[in-house]
Amino acid sequence: MAADLSSSVAIAGTYVMTSSTATNASMAPEGERYTTFTGVLIESLESGIPGAGGVIYADTLFRHLEKELGSRGFPVPCRQVGHDGDLIPLTCNPWKDRK
Structure with a gap:
């Protein structure tokens, strides 16, 4: 695990x-x-x-x-958040490395 995340993994929450x-249908476009x-989730995590x-935290x-x-x-x-679940670190943000 990256050093940026290691100090934050003890978050208790969901x-x-x-x-x-x-009440709203999700979309699955044909051919995608x-x-x-x-x-969009994958795009966001890959690109930052x-x-x-x-x-990148859960709520971010x-x-x-x-x-x-x-x-x-x-x-x-x-979303549904329990306790400090919004503070759960998911991954390092690749955006910060772009110039």
């Missing part, structure tokens, strides 16, 4: 993120490899999130996906 709300949600700092990812999917006209994700 974070559940879904691709849409209970992934659902819309999964595609501008302005997110060196670590959610807010980014909510903004990206909404601005593209797709259903926005939903």
Whole structure:
């Protein structure tokens, strides 16, 4: 595990993120490899999130996906957070390394 994340892994909490709300259908465009949600999630983790700092936390990812999917006209994700689950570090942010 990267040094940036090692001091944060003791967070006690839960974070559940879904691709849409209970009353809104998710999208799986024909011919695409992934659902819309999964595609943007993978894109975000691979490319990084501008302005997110060196670590991508669960809630940082959610807010980014909510903004990206909404601005593209797709259903926005939903979340349920328990205790400090929003502070769970997921990965290092590759964006910080770009110049």
